[in-house]
Amino acid sequence: MPKMPAQLTDLAARKAKLKDTVYTLPSGRGLFLLVQPTGIKQWMVRFQTLEGKRGNRIVGVYPDMGVADARTAADQLHQRVRMGESPEGMRDRRRAERLSKTEEEVAAALLIEDARSHSFTVLSDAWLEHRKLGWAPATYRKSTFIVQKRLQPLLGQSDMRTLTTKNVVPVLVSLAAETPSIAIKARQCLNGIIDYCIVRGIRGDDQLLRLQRALPRHRGSHIPAITKxxxxxxxxxxxxxxxxxxxxxxxxxxxxxxxxxxxxxxxxxxxxxxxxxxxxxxxxxxxxxxxxxxxxxxxxxxxxxxxxxxxxxxxxxxxxxxxxxxxxxxxxxxxxxxxxxxxxxxxxxxxxxxxxxxxxxxxxxxxxxxxxxxxxxxxxxxxxxxxxxxxxxxxxxxxxxxxxxxxxxxxxxxxxxxxxx
Structure with a gap:
């Protein structure tokens, strides 16, 4: 796999030299420090929508926004894009909406934000981050691919407090029809995410998903090997x-x-x-x-x-x-x-x-x-x-x-x- 850029350190951001033209310093996950000839340093995030369109968004100015906060802002932006939301002017739009809304509208907006914080996308990302240290790098990469590229596009906005077996089974069956091995791994990831939510009180102890028999049986599902x-x-x-x-x-x-x-x-x-x-x-x-x-x-x-x-x-x-x-x-x-x-x-x-x-x-x-x-x-x-x-x-x-x-x-x-x- 291509070598991933290391996260930019505060020292490197602070000592980034000025040049005659604008240039960027990568910090991983689509986050860049945009260095202007005038001395202004901005955090820019490059993203790709579900439709495949590419774009970028300024999320903050250094040093007002530090490296860790910029990383968080980039992750939040990517999450929203994966959920189908437009990243353009996101922060400014939300601020303007809050100022102009009635109390009822503010309450409705809070409910929407509450649903987003309990969505499959947000909590599955949290589960991946929680498991990262205990996994081998290859396991983390594979699980991230399955969760973010296969499950989130189909379940991303689902509320994890109310997600049921019948919501999930069609997704697994669809994956199994395309790639049985991916579907099996996806089922493992789903069980792990559900367990993560139960332990943290997001779901009740009895809110397990019944996925053991969700996948059709496929002959020859083992990795092919010459053993004769x-x-x-x-x-x-x-x-x-x-x-x-x-x-x-x-x-x-x-x-x-x-x-x-x-x-x-x-x-x-x-x-x-x-x-x-x-x-x-x-x-x-x-x-x-x-x-x-x-x-x-x-x-x-x-x-x-x-x-x-x-x-x-x-x-x-x-x-x-x-x-x-x-x-x-x-x-x-x-x-x-x-x-x-x-x-x-x-x-x-x-x-x-x-x-x-x-x-x-x-x-x-x-x-x-x-x-x-x-x-x-x-x-x-x-x-x-x-x-x-x-x-x-x-x-x-x-x-x-x-x-x-x-x-x-x-x-x-x-x-x-x-x-x-």
């Missing part, structure tokens, strides 16, 4: 023969380690210790929020040594294509597998299921060792508190056995292909 021995060799032979060096390296690292695609694509050289043949994945990248040390088989070390000779900056797999990403995007790995003819058969995430199934059935590897390699969370809080075994020595042996097995299968598939030719 007959397909492993063909898959590995095809991956090893892929022409794109960066993408091939990413797929091989996913196959050798069974790490999640996003973690593989964003791997940094600072995380790699090729002498010790270890990859130390920091906690903030892990779904469990626990640092994960991965043993690298010799085949992975050889591939990484080759990659290091090509440069590429901080990332093991530099960005490819026209997106301008600093590192390889996980979608590039999935696309490569589809282009190789494995659409619907095997996805990048499928290497995890392949290890879990094939290594267990064919190589008889202990299940606890496999679970440790996959970095799965413990089944319950008690187990997580007391069972902290990582099986690092066992995994070092197992992952070399696994890599050797993968190459043996690839060699066998190559011989078979030659005989058929």
């Amino acid at each position: 021995i007959q397909g492993v060799g063909r898959l590995m032979r095809t991956v090893l023969g892929y022409e794109g060096r960066v993408v091939r390296g990413g797929l091989l690292l996913a196959a050798y380690t069974a790490c999640r695609p996003g973690v593989v694509a964003s791997a940094r050289w600072s995380e790699m210790d090729l002498e010790r043949a270890e990859w130390c994945i920091p906690a903030e990248k892990m779904k469990t929020r626990i640092e994960h040390v991965v043993s690298l088989p010799k085949q992975a070390v050889e591939m990484l040594t080759e990659m290091s000779q090509y440069g590429g900056g901080d990332y093991v797999f530099p960005g490819v294509g026209k997106r301008g990403n600093p590192h390889l995007h996980r979608d590039a790995l999935s696309k490569a597998l589809r282009d190789m003819g494995f659409q619907g058969q095997h996805a990048t995430h499928g290497f995890r299921a392949m290890l879990r199934t094939v290594a267990r059935e064919r190589l008889k590897i202990d299940i606890d060792v496999l679970e440790a390699q996959l970095a799965h969370a413990k089944a319950d809080e008690i187990q997580a508190a007391y069972d902290r075994a990582r099986f690092e020595d066992e995994r070092r042996i197992v992952m070399q056995v696994w890599a050797d097995f993968l190459h043996e299968q690839a060699d066998s598939a190559t011989v078979l292909q030659m005989k058929r030719a």
